Amino acid sequence: MAFGLKTLASFIRRFRSSEDGGPTVEFVLVFTPFIMLPVAGFEMGLLMTRHAMLERGLDMAIREVRLNTSITVTETTLKQMLCNAAGVLPDCATNVRLEMRPIDLFHDGNTSSNEIPAEASCTNVNNPFEPAREFTAGTANEMMVVRACGIFSPMLPTFGLGHFLSNFTDGRYRLVSTTAFVMEPA
16 A cells, blocks of 8 residues: 555656646647637638628619519519529528518508517528518518528537537527618509
8 A cells, every 4th residue: 555655656746847748738728729719710701701692692682672663572582582692601592581571651650560570580490481570572662671581500610609609599690681672663
């Protein structure tokens, strides 16, 4: 028993006085923050690219709708126009949900309701084919508000910014784009 304690004490004394592996500890302590910064930059760049493309896709689709009042707009056709113009959104047809509602420009508070929900209606991951909260095609000279909400997975969901973003909704984050327009007369 005494021999075991002396051997253990000798090992601990040698371990404490040894300087082998010192640079490794420094490398581990310094490397982690320095690698997290570029990875977070890539993740933020991907997020901003997706958001810019969602905005662009919505703008291009709305331009098409606004100028072609003779076609009937459905959620499916508007989503297809958005996805064609957006380009880089992964699985756009199932990850993006649209809302379109008319706004009464002569709203006096009694005859109509112009309330727009504060939170966008995003795709339900468990039921991706659930219909939009409200999708009403507009008529000529009517003010319309359109909101697109997409949910996307981070590039690296277990590291840095991706880990923070994946804590929101089933490992995904939400991007919302809103626009308003007036339907052109036919």
